[in-house]
Amino acid sequence: MPKRSITSADVRGKRVLCRVDFNVPLDGSTITDDTRIRAALPTIEWLRDHGAKIILCSHLGRPKGKIVEGLRLAPAAQRLSDVIGQPVTAVRSTIGDDARDAIAAMQDDDIVLLENLRFNPGEEANDPGFARSLASLADLYVNDAFGAAHRAHASTVGVTEYLPAYLGLLMQREVDTLGKLLHDPERPFAAIIGGAKVSDKIAVLQNLVTKVDALLIGGGMANTFLLAQGMRVGASLVEPDQVETARQIIQAAQDAGIDLLLPTDVVVARDIKASEGQVTSVDAIADDDAIFDIGLESARAYAKTIARQKTILWNGPLGVAENPAFANGTRTVAEAVANAEGFTVIGGGDSVAAVEQMGLADRIDHISTGGGASLEFLEGKTLPGIAAIPDRGADA
Ligand code: ADP
Ligand code: MG
Secondary structure, eight states, rough: BBBGGGSSOOOTTEEEEEEOOOOOEEEEEEEEEHHHHHTTHHHHHHHTTOOEEEEEOOOOOOOOOOGGGGOOOOHHHHHHHHHHHHHOOOOOOSSHHHHHHHHTTTTTTEEEEEOOOGHHHHTTTTTTHHHHHHHHHEEEEEEEEEGTSSSOOOTTGGGGGGOOOOEOOHHHHHHHHHHHHSSSSSSSEEEEEOOOOOHHHHHHHHHHHHTSEEEEOOOOOHHHHHHHOOOTTTTTOOGGGGHHHHHHHHHHHHHHHHHHHOOSEEESSOTTTOOOOEETTTTTOTOOOEEEOOOHHHHHHHHHHHTOSSSSESSSSSOOOTTTGOOOOHHHHHHHHHHHHEEEOOSSHHHHHHHHHHGGGGGGGEOOSOHHHHHHHHHTOOHHHTTTTTTOOOOO
């Protein structure tokens, strides 16, 4: 059932508490990447254009319930002001008197950004008292923080007990796009899953193996699959306790009749910091070598499969892409995804960073703004921040 959207609400003259994800990377007080702030613009602009009083709230970093000067949200207010072209008032408390005073003074279309939610221990504890205080600041609530949707916190779940709650436009786009992949993808549909460990992605692999037409595996986790196939992987990162899981996924792929692609050649080195590696076949890995990337032959095979798809989901780098010596597999796959005619989706912090760094981000159809949240969504889990919003058609 689709969730109730903010676009169905009458917000004119109302105080709208809008949970956003302004958890941006900071270098001192400088925001080094404002993607998350820009991603929140559609909802903020919609609220402004419909005459709401916009009260934004977000967490930033992990202050663990205490005030941490370096994690104040003032820099985010300044950046939002720059990109939206109107003043944004940053208040230095979340539910304190200065927040109340600033809100009492608001005109329609004004924007206030409350202080970092996680300065209050009630936020992560989903404390009802804190949730009620937050709710008392506003008439309506909208959740547009997809990156925090997998957390049952006061600002994502608790507050919905006390205010009419709606989904924001970014949230809606994430839910619609990722939901379509799981329930109604255009076929053929391939998932490329990489990253360090099988254990991080078991639930995603298990959920996707019955839904995709092809599953392409790379990154450190491919090593455990190679081990499961009886290869010797030398000094590579492996999880012997996940070999059985890898076997089950190989079997599930076979039973479902889908293509499972594992690397046939790899880039090995003695050290993750090495300035170059050697390409070898997966059946010829020396005992003191470790696998840090998929090889060119594998990358080309993956690229070929990617080009044939109508839908492509990518989560997790194919190698240690932070080191240029081991970034070629990830680069070849990134280029194939960027060039693909099918609908392309990327989720996962490190994969998104890789695509951005390679300058390919604007050729991807949907880049998910939630790392952990998109992973849990793709695992098939119900995200508490989404579940807390009433279904469309529910009374306000
Ligand atoms: P994402 O954030 O996109 O979901 P992950 O966090 O799961 O991706 O995985 C990224 C990490 O995986 C990176 O730190 C990368 O160095 C590591 N990694 C990838 N391939 C290997 C490998 N062959 N050996 C060790 N680590 C790897
Ligand atoms: Mg990561």
